[in-house]
Each structure stands twice: as structure tokens, then as C-alpha cells.
Amino acid sequence: MQVLITFPGQGTQRPGMLKDLPADPAVAAVLAEAEEVLKVPVAGMDTPEHLQSTVWTQLCLLTSGVAMARCLAAHDARADAVAGLSIGAYAAAVTAGVLSFADALRLVRLRGELMAQAYPRGYGMTAILGLDRNRLAPLVAQVCSPQRPVYLANFNAPTQIVIAGSEAAMAEVSALALAAGAQAAKPVAIHVPSHCPLLDAAAHALQQAMQGVALCAPSLRYFSASKARELRDPSRIADDLALNMATPVRWHETMLLAHANGARLVVEAPPGDVLTRLAQPMFADGMPLACDRTRLDSIVALMRRGQASP
Structure with missing residues (x-):
């Protein structure tokens, strides 16, 4: 074993x-x-x-x-x-x-x-629970812009995905995800936008x-x-x-x-x-x-x- x-x-x-x-x-x-x-x-x-x-x-x-x-x-x-x-x-x-x-x-x-x-302030990561990549990716793409960047970051499980970016953009994606049926959107204790461009x-x-x-x-x-x-x-x-x-x-x-x-x-x-x-x-x-x-x-x-x- x-x-x-x-x-x-x-x-x-x-x-x-x-x-x-x-x-x-x-x-x-x-x-x-x-x-x-x-x-x-x-x-x-x-x-x-x-x-x-x-x-x-x-x-x-x-x-x-x-x-x-x-x-x-x-x-x-x-x-x-x-x-x-x-x-x-x-x-x-x-x-x-x-x-x-x-x-x-x-x-x-x-x-x-x-x-x-x-990124000393204003950025971080949020875990989205209950949506798979196919359902979450369009919501991220809808919000992401040069002024309000947000990306898919961690694929921890099929329906546990972490997003990274500006706090404002993550809040918008979180709201859209919850409206689309996500179980939860939880900020992670990380103060930088890791695992993205x-x-x-x-x-x-x-x-x-x-x-x-x-x-x-x-x-x-x-x-x-x-x-x-x-x-x-x-x-x-x-x-x-x-x-x-x-x-x-x-x-x-x-x-x-x-x-x-x-x-x-x-x-x-x-x-x-x-x-x-x-x-x-x-x-x-x-x-x-x-x-x-x-x-x-x-x-x-x-x-x-x-x-x-x-």
C-alpha cells in the first residue's frame, strides 16, 4: 500500500x-x-x-x-x-x-x-461551494475586467472551486453564484489573489x-x-x-x-x-x-x- x-x-x-x-x-x-x-x-x-x-x-x-x-x-x-x-x-x-x-x-x-x-490590500480568494466549473466559469467571465479582475484559481473538488481577484469582483461573482444555486461563498483567509495571472x-x-x-x-x-x-x-x-x-x-x-x-x-x-x-x-x-x-x-x-x- x-x-x-x-x-x-x-x-x-x-x-x-x-x-x-x-x-x-x-x-x-x-x-x-x-x-x-x-x-x-x-x-x-x-x-x-x-x-x-x-x-x-x-x-x-x-x-x-x-x-x-x-x-x-x-x-x-x-x-x-x-x-x-x-x-x-x-x-x-x-x-x-x-x-x-x-x-x-x-x-x-x-x-x-x-x-x-x-497586492497589499483589496484582493483575496473566495471558495464557491456547490457549482461545478461549467456553471461557475461563465459567471467569472461575466464579471472579470481589467478594473475588476477575478479568476478561477483552485479546483479542490468538482463542486468546490476557489476564485481569486479583487474583493469587489469576488463579491459580485459570489452573489451570482448563490443566485445560480451555489450552497455557499466563503472568503478564504488569504489576502492576496493567488493562482491566477x-x-x-x-x-x-x-x-x-x-x-x-x-x-x-x-x-x-x-x-x-x-x-x-x-x-x-x-x-x-x-x-x-x-x-x-x-x-x-x-x-x-x-x-x-x-x-x-x-x-x-x-x-x-x-x-x-x-x-x-x-x-x-x-x-x-x-x-x-x-x-x-x-x-x-x-x-x-x-x-x-x-x-x-x-
Whole structure:
């Protein structure tokens, strides 16, 4: 049974998320490295004030994901594959050995700064529940204009799609979607318009910054949520990481791909259980579980059992 670790994106963060990680030497080592690279005490990283910042939110999510994966590996609970949603792709790449945690911290700090500087206010993301792409896309096209941009951004499930753009445009699309039968339109705790062309310039700036970063071939299968395919070439993974902020997320397709490639035990790194809930319909013949809701010894036992199964 193949084991897949998934890493969540922005919107899942919560104050104290780093303090809630297992009390384990492997976790402590990751937190200490983050302190050394970022020059900030880890106790100050996940405060409510810091998590209002796109930069610190992304750094906390990266740190949390890497710490959990290394904790599991230290207990001889190893994955076969990784996948990350948006910023989660960086934790996936570090876990797969593509780039070092220190380099990932520096890149993610720059990533967050580029995104925040591009759109400091008035933009964000909204989840539309209950409409599929064919019904939502015309509503987005009806509203989108240079003055009021809005785009389809995350395809999390067939009827759970996130839009990105200006707050005014998203509000108009939300109203149209609800009138067309959507169950809900919920603003996401992300203050920038990710995964759409509005971040093209920022993505290309990050791509340039990645040119000098040392990269290795992945030691685990790396599933790209931007391309919904496995990537093996380190340079292609680097481009995937740099450009994913401006590229739609194809999470549902990526999980279908992982399932088709044998993944059955799907372990979601903290924080939260968003990806676990999204995985449940597709992995009915397997076991999606969230680290946040499961004892460490239970996760380790399940992963070891998965490794031992054909």
C-alpha cells in the first residue's frame, strides 16, 4: 500500500500551530533551524498578529509540514510520495529531498514578500461551494475586467472551486453564484489573489531567484498540484514551485492521479484536515487521515503497516 503525505496551503493556518506539533526531537530540530535562518524566535512565528501576514503564514505552513514529515521519518514511518497544495508544495519538495529546508525558508519568505507587495490590500480568494466549473466559469467571465479582475484559481473538488481577484469582483461573482444555486461563498483567509495571472510578474521574479538554488532529484514521488502529474526533473520541480503562485491548483486531478498510482494511505501534515476531507470520496478504498486529529503512535503504526503491505 503506497503512502502519500499531503501538505496544506494557506487558509488552514491557526495561532499556535507550531506549538501544537509533537514534542519530538526531530520537530525541535526543524524549529531550531527555522529560528536560525529567519532570525526570529519560533514562539513568535505563529502568533495571531504574525498570521495576519502572508509572509509569516507561508513560513509557518512550510515549517509545520517539514517538521511533521521529519518527525514521521525519524520514527521509521516513511512515505512513497508527496503532494502539496500551493505553499504546501515547498514542504513536499523539501520532504522529497529536492531542496534544503534552509533554502526553502529563504525562497518562501521571498515568495510571501513578492505576493504581499504586489497586492497589499483589496484582493483575496473566495471558495464557491456547490457549482461545478461549467456553471461557475461563465459567471467569472461575466464579471472579470481589467478594473475588476477575478479568476478561477483552485479546483479542490468538482463542486468546490476557489476564485481569486479583487474583493469587489469576488463579491459580485459570489452573489451570482448563490443566485445560480451555489450552497455557499466563503472568503478564504488569504489576502492576496493567488493562482491566477495577477501574480505572473511575482512568479517570474521568484523563478529568477531560484536559479542559484541547489537542487536534487526527488527521493520520493513528487506530484505537482499545478500540473496534476508526477515530476522527476529537479529543474521542472523548481519551475513548478516558482510559478505555482500564478497557476491554478488542480488538486482534485492530482489526488485522482495519486490514487491511480497506488496511494491508499493519505497522511495530511498539520495544520487542519481540509485535504483529508477532500480525499475521503476518492480514497474510499484506502485511509485518508490528518495528523492533527490522530495520535503520533497511531500514524506511525499505520504508515509502517502500509510500507509492509504489497
